[in-house]
Amino acid sequence: MMSAHMMLWQLRAATKGSFCRRCYRPQPQQGPLRPLTWSPRQLDRKETNSCPSATSNTEYPRVFITGGLGQLGVGLAQLLRKHFGRNNVILSDIKKPPDEVLNSGPFVYADVLDYKNLRELVVNNRITWLIHYSALLSAIGEANVTLARSVNITGLHNVLDIALENSLRLFVPSTIGAFGPSSPRNPTPDLCIQRPRTIYGVSKVHTELMGEYYHHKYGLDFRCLRYPGIISADSEPGGGTTDYAIQIFHDALATAKFTCYLRPDTRLPMMHVRDCHRATLEFLQAPAERLSMRTYNIGAMSFTPNELACEIRKHLPSFEVTYAPDAVRQGIADSWPMSFDDSNAQGDWGWKAEFQLRELVEDMLRSIKEQKKNAAVS
Template identity: 60%
Template sequence: KHVPWLRKEKTAEPAGQTILPRPHAGARIYPDRIVYGRNLPPRPCLSCRRRPPTSRAESAEMLSLSRSIGRRCLSRFRQSAHHRSCSSTAVVDQEPPKILITGGLGQLGRGLASRLRARYGRSSVILTDILKPTAGVVKDGPYRFADILDFKLLQEMIVNERITWMFHFSALLSAVGEQNTALALRVNIEGLHNVMELAKQYDLRLFVPSTIGAFGPTSPRNPTPDLTVQKPSTIYGVSKVHAELMGEYYHRKFGLDFRCLRLPGVISADTAPGGGTTDYAVHIFHEAIRNRAYKCYLREDTRLPMIYIDDCLRAMVEVMECDPRLLKQRVYNLQAISFTPAELAKEIRRHMSNFQITYEPDFRQQIADTWPQVLDDSRARADWGWKHLVDTPDLVELMLQYLSHHYEFNAGRVAN
């Protein structure tokens, strides 16, 4: 009546043809019809791209949510009341995440920051630690001092920098933790509590790495499944089991978007060995280039799971970017390669025929004897498509090539 052009034209319709009214901006055009206003099907969710159902039950759920979380958050649920996890920070169709990395000057932090800055921008990633940064670290991007035990300092940084993702790497590793249990308890557990509470309070997506050290002598060793007995023999392992359980509890109780990978030994040429039980697999390359010999603190037949740094960093980025609906659990095993010191030495001799290795096991041998030999990561491969790219021969070639250039460059600088 009031909008005449919405009505069908009065002219006769040719046989077999329907004359459609002229569309307007709120309409959708289909081959045989035009749909308007209230009849439009719901649009897909911006996060998961799935069309939300429109049943009465889910309308009631949305109303209940609006009362419990307030009007400010209601818009996040309007398009898809059925999947709450999609309301968290998403990469698709939203501004890039603002990322905070604790313990950033360790083995993983700087490499991860470089990878994330390449994806989201230099200023989107803030590296933190209690150590004095090198000029290279400051040049690469934002760096801040942050003590993981200082709750107020972390809180101020999260608020002022509008942080949305956090990678929590601050921890004392296995061998170092055994020598200073009191400090390990404070850093690994009290520090974790601070981070987890802040992530809950400010709705952050939180990644906390776990370890093969989270398993113990009663766990199956070859392969070790995701769900099994966990009775670790070190304070480092105990603290990581605590982190896994707390993360799962916070996810169930408060909806915290917690994500965790049980990492094998990480092999990297970028940083010096950090005192972990698996660090022989890094130290051996330094000694091979400098001295053509290495004294190993583990037995020659001690098999442990390992991963090259590039594969490890890629896995962490992939699991953090993953659609939350695909994650059927919050903690996943991560497996790449497994070898013994003798097998690694044999592979090194393919490039250095005069390399020699001797074995003098110390207290770290007892730790290694309780750890998995191979991790079963079939769930990670099935749920979010994990796949490693670097095998043992590739790893040896990459490490020797990188460190050879490193020591030649430094020797040239000293000579000059």
């Protein structure tokens, strides 16, 4: 007797694709098929009545974030939950979440290399937007190329296929690291030669091209922003080349001394994390007809370690910085853009940064002081 699994497989093949949510008619097949499976519900959503944003509502997207315990996932989830509801945004990672993350909204274990489990999570939780943050960053990737290739490239292929199979809106960030020494550096436009020299950068160029290919060939709603260095007081440095611009604030307040692994004149594009989250949300909400491309630069400010240190000294006059350039990270930084041309993002969907260097420094020092004060009280 034919199994139910095989019957569904043949039914899907006969209809040449999946059913459209809106019209319930068979749609043209959009990409490669993988066998269907079932699993028990993996997330028990608890509805609350505290406010409209705390309930699951079909008018809002259902968002799934991979790599959610990295620098950006938790903060983005907080912003999205304010807009779409606490239970409509699901964080995931392969690490144990701290209590405050676990108590703030849905969290599940998800390994992006486990295709079957990832697909089950998407299907069982009726996901409509997939935000793929899982990646090994530049310096860590150079120390473990094999793992970076697996996570950054194989993981991408899994989310591309899952997004296509389930008609998701897929967001995957790219980076300044997607450019190389032969790219124009000041400013760097959206479209130019790239040819990066790190596995992180190579994987991000692969991300951009594969996403655009899936969009043009299959109609996948793929969206990608090239992030500059992101600066946040709420997360520890994660192994990126631009992370000196996070550690410097902690050291300035703790010891008034900092040793920088880049030269004092190394100029790189940077962005406050709140601008980064807002850009991501605005881009995800932008109507498709306004997007002239699928991968955009977004910019805010550019500065050197020396310029950042000088701005910090306006608040902490005794702050001292020494420079001990690390050959690997300095080489990476020297191949990256010095500033971004983000005129297409500004023109197409209205992007505009709010934080510049002065506001960035003031906010980072204030936020870290508050964290230390709260930690001392608790």
